[in-house]
Every structure is written in C-alpha cells, then in structure tokens.
Amino acid sequence: MAFSSWTEVISMGGYGFYVWLSFGISLAALAALMVHGILTRRSLQQQSKQQQQRQQRLARRKQQERSR
Template identity: 45%
Template sequence: MKFDSWSAFWAMGGYGFYVWLSFGFTLVAMVGIVISTMATKKTLLRAVKQKQARTQRRKAAQKLENTL
C-alpha cells in the first residue's frame, strides 16, 4: 500500500491508533521476554556454580575425613 505522505502513513487510513498500539504491545512483550530470559539464565548459572562449589567442598571434607 502506497501512502501519499508520512502523516497518511502514521494514520493508516484511520486505523493507525490500533496498528501502532498493537506494534507497541508486541514490542513491550518481546522486550519483557528477553529480559526475563536473561534474568533466568543468570539465576540458573548462579545456582549451578553454587552447586559445583558445594560439591567441591563436600569432596574436600570427605577426603579430609578419610585421612583422619
């Protein structure tokens, strides 16, 4: 569809409000998904590091206990 001017493009034949509102909601939802995914990844990586450190501490304690 060809528009005669930028204002006609933004108005979209009288449906511009609904079109741009839907684009806005979609953009907000996608940004929210990206932020949520990044936060979840950070939390999971922290949990894995803590579990690995705990495992190392338990192995060290077990080794020390076996030497006594």
Template identity: 45%
Template sequence: MTPAFSSWHDFFAMGGYAFYVWLAVAFTLLPLLALLTHTLLAHRRLLKEIQQRQQRARRIRRAQRKNSIPPAVAGE
C-alpha cells in the same frame, strides 16, 4: 513500484487507523521484550545456581578427603 504512503505523517497516521495499528504493535512488542528480559534473567540465575552447586560439591569433596585420612598417617 510506488510507495504505500506519500509521507512519514501518512505512515504514522495509517490512514486513520493509527491508534489501532500502533496499539497492536505495542501489544505485540511489549510481551516479546518482557519474555526476552525474563529469559535472559532466568538464564543468568540458572548459571549462578549451577556455579554455587559446583562450589558446594567441591567443598564437600575436600571435607570428605580431609576427614578420610587416617590419624596415624596424618601424624607421621
């Protein structure tokens, strides 16, 4: 099997079509990287929101338990 390009220069030149080839590569990889970044940030934001909701629910439950104790029992 013989290599398609004889040197790195030939590889990067892509037979005279380098501008179009590398532009297509960039237009493919940049949106993929943007999508990956957006997904990771959204995941992090979602986990933080879930944690905040759980903490709020715990505070509400504690407050409800505290307020549901009858005054006669609390004073004894």
C-alpha cells in the same frame, strides 16, 4: 498499499491507533521476554556455580575424613 505522506502512514486510514498500539504491545512483550530470559540465565548460572562449590566442599570434607 502506498502512502503519499508520512501523515497517512501514521494514521493508516483511520486505523493507525490500533496498528501502532499493536506494534507497541508486541515490542513490549518481546522486550519483556528478552529481559526475563537474561535474568533466568543469570539465576541458573549462579545456582549452578553454587552447586559446584557445594560439591567441591563435600568432596574435600570426605577426603579429610578419610585421611584421619
């Protein structure tokens, strides 16, 4: 489908509102998924770090108890 002007591209033969709305919703959904993924990754990294620190503290306590 060839368009002769940018106005025709935007109007899409009368269906432009629906076409551009669907593009906008799709882009918004992809952006939301990216943000959610980034936030989830940060949260998991933080939880993993906290768990490793807990395990290190428990290991140190066990060693201290054994040395007594």
